[in-house]
Amino acid sequence: MLQINSISKTFNPGTVNExxxxxxxxxxxADGDFISIxxxxxxxxxxxxxxxGGTFFTDEGSIILDGEDITLQPEHVRSKKxxxxxxxxxxxxxxxxxxxxxxxxxxxxGGWLSRLSKKDKEFFREKVSLLNMGLEDRMxxxxxxxxxxQRQALTLMMATINPPKLLxxxxxxxxxxxxxxxKVLELTxxxxxxxxxxxxxxxxxxxxxxxxxxRTLMMNDxxxxxxxxxxxxxxxHVSDLLEKFRENAGKDLDxxxxxxxx
Amino acid sequence: xxxxxxxxxxxxxxxxxxxxTVLALxxxxxxxxxxxxxxxxxxxxxxxxxxVVAISGHPYLSIFAAMGAGILSGFITAFLQTKMGIDSLLAxxxxxxxxxxxxxxxxxxxxxxxxxxxxxxxxxxxxxxxxTFLKPQYKLAVSVFAVTAVAIFLILFLKTRLGLAIRATGNxxxxxxxxxxxxxxxxxxxxxxxxxxxxxxxxxxxxxQKSVNIDIGSGMVTxxxxxxxxxxxxxGNRRIPLxxxxxxLGSVIFRLVYTVALRFNMPASMLKLVSSVIVIITISAPYLxxxxxxxxxxxxxxxxxxx
Numbered sequence: 001m002l003q004i005n006s007i008s009k010t011f012n013p014g015t016v017n018e019x020x021x022x023x024x025x026x027x028x029x030a031d032g033d034f035i036s037i038x039x040x041x042x043x044x045x046x047x048x049x050x051x052x053g054g055t056f057f058t059d060e061g062s063i064i065l066d067g068e069d070i071t072l073q074p075e076h077v078r079s080k081k082x083x084x085x086x087x088x089x090x091x092x093x094x095x096x097x098x099x100x101x102x103x104x105x106x107x108x109x110g111g112w113l114s115r116l117s118k119k120d121k122e123f124f125r126e127k128v129s130l131l132n133m134g135l136e137d138r139m140x141x142x143x144x145x146x147x148x149x150q151r152q153a154l155t156l157m158m159a160t161i162n163p164p165k166l167l168x169x170x171x172x173x174x175x176x177x178x179x180x181x182x183k184v185l186e187l188t189x190x191x192x193x194x195x196x197x198x199x200x201x202x203x204x205x206x207x208x209x210x211x212x213x214x215r216t217l218m219m220n221d222x223x224x225x226x227x228x229x230x231x232x233x234x235x236x237h238v239s240d241l242l243e244k245f246r247e248n249a250g251k252d253l254d255x256x257x258x259x260x261x262x
Numbered sequence: 263x264x265x266x267x268x269x270x271x272x273x274x275x276x277x278x279x280x281x282x283t284v285l286a287l288x289x290x291x292x293x294x295x296x297x298x299x300x301x302x303x304x305x306x307x308x309x310x311x312x313x314v315v316a317i318s319g320h321p322y323l324s325i326f327a328a329m330g331a332g333i334l335s336g337f338i339t340a341f342l343q344t345k346m347g348i349d350s351l352l353a354x355x356x357x358x359x360x361x362x363x364x365x366x367x368x369x370x371x372x373x374x375x376x377x378x379x380x381x382x383x384x385x386x387x388x389x390x391x392x393x394t395f396l397k398p399q400y401k402l403a404v405s406v407f408a409v410t411a412v413a414i415f416l417i418l419f420l421k422t423r424l425g426l427a428i429r430a431t432g433n434x435x436x437x438x439x440x441x442x443x444x445x446x447x448x449x450x451x452x453x454x455x456x457x458x459x460x461x462x463x464x465x466x467x468x469x470x471q472k473s474v475n476i477d478i479g480s481g482m483v484t485x486x487x488x489x490x491x492x493x494x495x496x497x498g499n500r501r502i503p504l505x506x507x508x509x510x511l512g513s514v515i516f517r518l519v520y521t522v523a524l525r526f527n528m529p530a531s532m533l534k535l536v537s538s539v540i541v542i543i544t545i546s547a548p549y550l551x552x553x554x555x556x557x558x559x560x561x562x563x564x565x566x567x568x569x
Contacts, residue, residue, distance in 0.1 A: 080442040092440065094433035096499075097426070105426050105441045112424040159440070 001198050002029035002166055007051055007061030008222075021047040022058065023222035029166075029200070034192060036209035037202045038241070039219030040253055045202045048219070049168045052200075054078040066165050083159035085152070085172040092155030095144030099135060099154065100124055102143050106158035127157055131187065149180030153187055160191050167192065169201040185212070206238045216241075220249040271402065273521040277514035278405035279470060282412055282463035283486040284493070284513045286456040288506065289416065291490065294452040295432030296343070299354030301486065303361030304335045304457050305464035305479030310368040312465030313375045313474045321381045325465060332461020333454045335361065340453040344446040365476060373476040382469040401470050408466060409510060412459055417503050419455070428452045481534040488537040489513035491544035516540070 009022040021044045029035065039045050051058050052065075054075035062071045070078055085092060093102050103124045104116055121139070129136040131153045135146070143151060152172060159167065169188065173181040189212065192199050203209050209216050215229035218241070225248040228236065245253045283305060290298040312328035320327075335357060342353035369375050388400040396403060419425045430438045431448040438445045460482075468474035493512025497504050520533060528536075 074444075076439045076442055076444045079440050084440055091434070091436055094430040094437050096433050097429060101426050101429075102437075104423065105430055105438075105443070108423070108442060110423060112427075113422045115421050115423075 001031040001033070001066060002027070002052070003064040004028075004052070005062045005064070007058040007063065009047055009051060009056070009058050021222050022051060024061070025223050026061075027217075027224060029198060032196055032198055033215055034197075034199045034213035035201065035215045035217060036213045037200060037217045037219060038204070038206060038209045040249075043219040044222040045219050046170055047222070049084070049170050049200070049202065052166070053082050053084050053168060080162075081165045082168060083164035083166070084168045085155055085159055085170065087171040087174045089148040089151040089155065089175060092158065093143045093151055096142055098140045098142055099128065099146075100139045102154065103127070103158060103161065107161050127161060128154070131157060147180075149176045149184060152176060152184055156184065156187060156191065160195060160197065163195040163197060165198065167197045167199040169199065171202050171204060174204060206241050210236055210238070210241070218245060218248070220245070225249055269521050269525065270518070271399070273517040274514060275401045275405050275470065276467075277489075277517035278402070278409045278510070279463060279466045280482070280486065280517070281409055281489065281510045281513035282459050282466070283482055284489045284509050285409075285412055285416055285506065286459035286463070287483070287486045287490050288509045289428075289459070290453055290456040291487070292494075292505075293420070293429050293432050294449060294456075296350050296449065296453065297354070298336075298339060298453060298456065299351055299483060300335060300339045300357035300361065300457070301354075301460055301483040302479040302481065303358040303365065304332050304460045305467075305482045306365045306474075306476060307331050307335055307361055307368070307479075308461030308464030309468035309474040309478050310365045310375070310464075311461070313377055313380075313468050314368055314370075316377060316382050316469060317375070317380050319381070321383055321386060324469070325383060325462065328461045328465030329458040330461075332457040332459070332464075335461070336453040336455070336457025337450060339457070340450040344449050362476070369474070369476070375474045377469065377472045377474070380469075380472070382472075383466075384470050404470070405466065408462065412462070413506050413510065416459075417506055420502050424448070424451060481537065484534065484541055485516070485537040486513075488540035488544070489516040491541060492516055495544065 004025060004027040006024045006026050007022055008020070008024055011017070011019045011021055023044075025044070025048065037045050037048075050056060052063060054070070054073060054077075057072060062069060064070070065081055070081070094105070097105075100116070100121065104120065107120070107124070109120070125136045125139060128139065133150055133153060135150060135154065143154065146154065152175075156172070172188070173184050176184060185208065188201075191197070199213070201213065203212075210233070214233075215227070216233060216236075217224050218226035226244050242253055283301065287298070287301065290296050308328035308331060311331040312324040315324035315327040339353050339357045342348045342356065343350040346353075348356070366373060384401055384404055387404050388397070391397045391400050391403065420429065427438060427441075427443045427448045428451065430441070430443075431445045431452070435445045438448065464479055468478060489512040490509060491512070492515055493508040493510070494505075496511060496515075497508025499505070516537075520536065523532070523536070524530060
């Protein structure tokens with residue numbers, strides 16, 4: 001499904017700020033995989049997502065998605081196949097435009113000069129009512145008036161309204177309060193299950209990392225240092241993950257949020 | 263009354279014709295979030311092209327030629343800022359400077375063209391209305407028609423998927439990329455359409471005045487911005503159709519106020535200073551208003567220390 005072949009990315013090469021964010025990283029993702037990714041700050045988790053999503057091009061290596069080489073495709077072309085959510089709920093929506101207009105853009109049906117039909121509007125209302133947040137009665141309100149959780153739930157809806165081949169979730173619940181965070185995670189699970197999406201999710205919550213999905217990756221220094229799935233994963237506890245990190249990275253996991261988070 | 267009405271009429275005509283440029287800025291500045299500083303040059307370009315084509319005997323074609331020239335100019339400005347890595351403000355200034363030479367060339371190496379005996383849409387309208395009571399309002403009739411057409415087009419356009427994408431590009435470009443839309447494309451279309459309006463605006467002003475000179479567009483961007491901001495204070499951030507009407511209203515109000523000021527013997531050359539001051543006040547007022555409570559607290563602190 002997704003095949004990443006030895007990709008590397010170095011920022012500010014040749015300067016004192018040189019930083020190798022991805023170091024010959026390879027990864028094979030099977031169709032329908034739901035993979036959680038954990039790792040210390042600066043391990044290259046978000047960089048990996050930016051490389052897959054096309055925010056920048058990798059220095060070397062190739063990325064194959066569903067048999068198609070997307071290594072050099074620009075971001076807006078890839079986003080047809082790759083849906084993304086970020087930690088910051090503000091990134092995924094246009095604040096001055098209404099819920100309806102945001103969804104219309106994300107759905108992107110019809111030609112450039114097409115306008116929203118009654119049927120489209122009904123469809124969007126139905127979709128939004130699935131979020132269970134009462135947003136279906138506020139379709140013409142600007143998105144800027146919504147709470148962070150509502151905006152993130154809406155962004156999730158927008159990213160999956162045309163089911164992408166691959167969904168990238170970059171700590172998409174980290175900026176939300178615990179209750180909202182749980183709700184958005186629940187929504188995420190049900191949308192992924194319903195559409196049989198293949199998904200990669202970065203999280204700082206090791207509990208979530210082990211409970212959600214079918215496979216967990218641990219990253220350090222721009223590479224994957226631990227990859228677990230199946231029965232071995234089922235028996236794992238958070239303490240085992242910390243131990244694995246020490247074993248494979250040769251140091252303690254120093255992500256405060258990770259250790260202090262529930 | 264008899265002395266006041268012609269003044270109001272002139273203000274209305276001028277306000278409506280220049281409201282086309284304000285509508286252009288509404289699209290580029292308010293929607294696309296690009297301050298298009300090529301507006302002055304593009305306005306003159308529209309005037310020059312419109313005049314030359316009209317003088318050669320094609321009154322209707324002159325309108326479309328001026329809009330086409332505007333589209334071309336907008337395309338170049340957009341190309342420079344999206345494909346050539348030039349900052350958007352700088353791109354506008356560069357195109358504006360370049361257009362000066364081009365405009366002189368279009369006008370046959372002269373800085374002024376006369377259309378006293380030229381058939382234009384205005385003279386055609388004058389003939390058509392000759393036997394009706396509307397005869398003295400022939401300029402107004404053309405302006406109202408043009409502004410209505412452009413306003414309706416703009417309102418409909420902003421409702422299409424392309425229009426939504428243009429609005430989103432100004433609002434959150436990342437979101438646009440995530441929606442599989444190329445912001446380069448939306449910026450180009452937005453600036454092309456906006457500059458078509460600017461070109462049309464210049465063309466109509468020149469033809470209504472029956473002359474064009476190389477300075478016809480100078481300061482237009484500030485005048486239009488002032489009108490845009492006046493309109494915004496009246497209508498606020500409401501739905502698009504209302505905001506479009508507010509833009510036209512703002513332009514007319516600006517000209518009315520200016521005309522009244524002229525009546526009180528303000529020199530005509532003050533127009534540009536007035537528009538600059540209006541832009542300064544309307545843009546900085548909300549900013550200063552936000553700072554005011556803190557300023558008051560500081561002042562209070564200082565006073566209490568002195569006591």
